[in-house]
Amino acid sequence: MSQIQKILHLRLLYYQKMFGERYIDNINTQPSNVEVSVPMLSLEDTIAHCALCERSKTSKPSFGILPPKAKIVFISGLPLVDAFNHFVENRSSKMLQDIISNVFKLRAPEYGVLSLVKCNENDLNVPTDSDALICRQYLNQQMTLAPIKIxxxxGDFVLRHLLGVDxxxxxxxxxxxxxxNYLATYSLNQLLKNxxxxxxAMKHxxxxxxxL
Incomplete structure (x- = not known):
């Protein structure tokens, strides 16, 4: 378990405490030389069990798709992949799959699909700044897990919250x-609406x- 994952797990516990969770330590009055090993959650488990915002009460968080040898990663505002690593059934997801297959000509092990916000209540639900603030920590850690070339x-929402640039x-x-290396382009919703x-976007x- 990396140090940053330990930090993320600790932050998760703090957030849960802010939302009313209570933790009580058992008092052990007898000295003991036995070392107790406390299992730490993997990043995928940490995301799967996240309950830091209202979204997580009605939608299961999605880790996304991230093969260990992914060369490119596409990051959307909301998940395009469900909790079981299957593409969701909507127009944005279909468009991205077409881009991956027809433009980039990539096979499944070569690309990743992640999102800034990890829970998607429904296709029309607009993510908020507070949603992005909570989930950004997870995305930053995910991006260190594969040798991504670009x-x-x-969309603006992803770029602004992840890197803070115009x-x-x-x-x-x-x-x-x-x-x-990054490249910013329009969101899938923008491409569908306009x-x-x-x-x-094709030039991008x-x-x-x-x-690649």
């Missing part, structure tokens, strides 16, 4: 932060494909 950030200034170009953006995707 990360596609889909979407219009970074849209459609490859840039580096903390030794990682098909005229697809031509520009082809630019990212050149890194």
């Amino acid at each position: 990360t596609i950030l889909m 979407f219009n200034q970074h849209k459609g170009r490859i840039f580096s932060e903390d030794g990682r 098909p005229s953006l697809k031509k520009e 995707f082809l630019l990212a494909k050149g890194i």
